[in-house]
Amino acid sequence: MPTxxxxxxxxxxxxxxxxPRLASLDGQRLGLLDIAKPRSREFLDxxxxxxxxxxxxxxxxxxxPTPSRPAPPDVLSEAxxxxxxxxxxxx
Amino acid sequence: MAHxxxxxxxxTAALTTPLAALDGRVATIADLLPGTTGLVVVAERDxxxxxxxxxxxxxxxxxxxxxxxxRIEAAQDLVADTAAHDLPVLVxxxxxxVSDALAxxxxxxxxxxxxxxxxxxxxxxxxxxxxxxxxxxxxRLTSDGGIGEVKPGCxxxxxxxxxxxxxxxxxxxxxxxxxxxxxxxxxxxxHDGLPVVPPTRDRVAAMLDGRDPQTSLxxxxxxxxxxxxxxxxxxxxxxxxxxxYWPVVEAAARAVMDPAFNPHGVSNTTxxxxxxxxxxGPVRHQIGMNTGSNVIGPGxxxxxxxxxxxxxxxxxxxxxxPGGLDQSALGGQHKFTACFPxxxxxxxxxxxxxxxxxxxxxxxxxxxxxxxxxxxNDHTSQTADELAATLALAVGNAMSPTTYPTPxxxxxxxxxxxxARTFGAAGWSRARLTEALVAxxxxxxxxxxxxxSGALTPQVAAATDxxxxxxxxxxxxxxxxxxxGDAGRFSAVVAPWGRSSSMVTREV
Numbered sequence: 001m002p003t004x005x006x007x008x009x010x011x012x013x014x015x016x017x018x019x020p021r022l023a024s025l026d027g028q029r030l031g032l033l034d035i036a037k038p039r040s041r042e043f044l045d046x047x048x049x050x051x052x053x054x055x056x057x058x059x060x061x062x063x064x065p066t067p068s069r070p071a072p073p074d075v076l077s078e079a080x081x082x083x084x085x086x087x088x089x090x091x
Numbered sequence: 092m093a094h095x096x097x098x099x100x101x102x103t104a105a106l107t108t109p110l111a112a113l114d115g116r117v118a119t120i121a122d123l124l125p126g127t128t129g130l131v132v133v134a135e136r137d138x139x140x141x142x143x144x145x146x147x148x149x150x151x152x153x154x155x156x157x158x159x160x161x162r163i164e165a166a167q168d169l170v171a172d173t174a175a176h177d178l179p180v181l182v183x184x185x186x187x188x189v190s191d192a193l194a195x196x197x198x199x200x201x202x203x204x205x206x207x208x209x210x211x212x213x214x215x216x217x218x219x220x221x222x223x224x225x226x227x228x229x230x231r232l233t234s235d236g237g238i239g240e241v242k243p244g245c246x247x248x249x250x251x252x253x254x255x256x257x258x259x260x261x262x263x264x265x266x267x268x269x270x271x272x273x274x275x276x277x278x279x280x281x282h283d284g285l286p287v288v289p290p291t292r293d294r295v296a297a298m299l300d301g302r303d304p305q306t307s308l309x310x311x312x313x314x315x316x317x318x319x320x321x322x323x324x325x326x327x328x329x330x331x332x333x334x335x336y337w338p339v340v341e342a343a344a345r346a347v348m349d350p351a352f353n354p355h356g357v358s359n360t361t362x363x364x365x366x367x368x369x370x371x372g373p374v375r376h377q378i379g380m381n382t383g384s385n386v387i388g389p390g391x392x393x394x395x396x397x398x399x400x401x402x403x404x405x406x407x408x409x410x411x412x413p414g415g416l417d418q419s420a421l422g423g424q425h426k427f428t429a430c431f432p433x434x435x436x437x438x439x440x441x442x443x444x445x446x447x448x449x450x451x452x453x454x455x456x457x458x459x460x461x462x463x464x465x466x467x468n469d470h471t472s473q474t475a476d477e478l479a480a481t482l483a484l485a486v487g488n489a490m491s492p493t494t495y496p497t498p499x500x501x502x503x504x505x506x507x508x509x510x511a512r513t514f515g516a517a518g519w520s521r522a523r524l525t526e527a528l529v530a531x532x533x534x535x536x537x538x539x540x541x542x543x544s545g546a547l548t549p550q551v552a553a554a555t556d557x558x559x560x561x562x563x564x565x566x567x568x569x570x571x572x573x574x575x576g577d578a579g580r581f582s583a584v585v586a587p588w589g590r591s592s593s594m595v596t597r598e599v
Contacts, residue, residue, distance in 0.1 A: 002271050002275075002289075002291065003292070004271060004275070004276075004279070004281075004289055004290050004291060004325075005290045005291070005292055005295040005321060005324070005325045005328075006281075006290075006322070006325060007281060007290070007322045007323075007325040007326045007329065007403065007404070007407040007408045008281075008316070008322070008407055008408060009314075009316035009317050009318075009322065009408065011316075011317075012314040012315065012316045012410060066590060066591050067591075068353065068356035068359075068360060068588075068589065068590075068591030068592075069353050069355070069356050069591050070312060070355050070356075
């Protein structure tokens, strides 16, 4: 096959490594990210109640303004300060 | 297929015509088939029956020689495709005198020679008969080459008229220049389901016409790829664009990459959203866009390929690949391409881009994320008011008939030329039609609540006064482009995606 000019940025084809798993939630700062789909908040309220009953975690509630755009920088920087983040998809 | 013994064929001329071998030497059939019995196989790269036959013969061990019609690159391809590297191959260029002398009217033709005389002749594929010929030539046929027991052949190049032969030669010349093959692009996955033009270095260089290939337009999601001129040009070549279209392609690419347009979300959504591109200004005619009948349909290279280039950019470079990160539930034909020029010359209104603040005489592209076009057919309204009422009903149905109000984005009304004339004759401006559509698409909440639909917006569902009126859309959200053929009272409504994408206009 001849050499073609690629439309693809090869850097985007390299798989991103998964973050190391946490040994325990205890003592962690846990982000709960509501992507702003309907009922995301109610779902995460329940998740927060269950997790805080079982683990010694500091919960941080995060919210995207809209599900259809990438998270804005302030939400991402807040997420970076968490040991783990749960993302709620809903509808 | 002819099962005839062609004793009438005088092969003498064929056997002594010097032809190039693949290793560059010159030889005749007689040179390569010494001895009493041998088989000549005339074949052609573009003929599936020929390729199957060569696959079958590749390890048959027969005393044979292959004559490949066309240029040496075609013969190289034929050998590579069929793993026939061990077979002696002679290249027969136009006008194919050897094929003519052997009466090889069909590809492949098998000619059995004994002492320089033709003793058997077969055209097309018949496994049993070829097995006999191979056996008489000292080999054994063990495969059908993937073409079964019987398969008709293809027309020999020497039987075409001179004009067709010249075209076939030109195709070979393009191949020889490293033009690439459509088949390669299927393998690479660089397509939208339709064939694409191979983005060779020559073609990409022609598209860029001296521009710096490393110029960056920024990052494009969902995979955050860097869009360089080179990658955009590769998409434009793949889509079939002429290099003259580049300024429009570049402007459209910059527009869809504007964060306000939100290409990341447009590429990922489960809905129909995809860029609709409206072109205004002199560039429309400079690059030969169609503003007439079938304006959003097939038939014009610029209309079709500019929109396709932007789609391929989102899909290939941006990573919004159908079935991958593009999870659109139903997709839509507009996701192959959706680009058209406004027919400013037939419009009673000022052009779209000048209505948005761009100077007269400039060219611009306007992109908005939209759904498939919903038709409005009104052949009987006599007045502007009547026609506006029909169009307002269609506006009210956009997205979903219960979507009140439209959450955001812009609705594109593609106003057919004949419909536009009705408004022009009545002296209506763009603003007046907009106002009429905004007013005419309002609903009483009681009317929406009475539908029984479970998809009412929270605002409508919660309303307690049935006479409260809710607007479908604001004047700012309504975009009107006049275009299309002279005849036919048709328009179309392109519903917006919603609040997560905004229209962007960029000058060309």
